[in-house]
Amino acid sequence: VQLVESGGGLVQPGGSLRLSCAASGFTFSSYCMGWFRQAPGKEREGVAALDSDGSTSYADSVKGRFTISKDNARNILYLQMNRLKPEDTAMYYCAAGIRPCTVVAGIGNAVDSWGKGTLVTISS
DSSP: OEEEEEOOEEEOTTOOEEEEEEEESSOGGGSOEEEEEEOTTSOOEEEEEEOTTSOEEEOTTTTTTEEEEEETTTTEEEEEEOSOOGGGOEEEEEEEEEESSOOOTTOOOEEEEEOOOEEEEEOO
């Protein structure tokens, strides 16, 4: 299993970024995929999850601003991030095989595989 993130960078508050995660080595379309993030000095937290049936889950802090999607033909997971805030600054990780397939706060997740992360910095 390999997960390779890309698309991070430095953006001003209010801006947008789209993260990508290229997946290989497993049946991408059958897995719950998602994004987690970890800010300096904080625990890793779930951002968004996308189940094989198309159902989605978002952290309250990103609802209405972030959209998770995937291209099963190309085995790529995306995270479109709009109206970015300084508090969105973090390392963002792609995850495969999330159980349960949700990022509701307070629910611990098991994850089969992690990417190495891509850094998102929101600053003026």
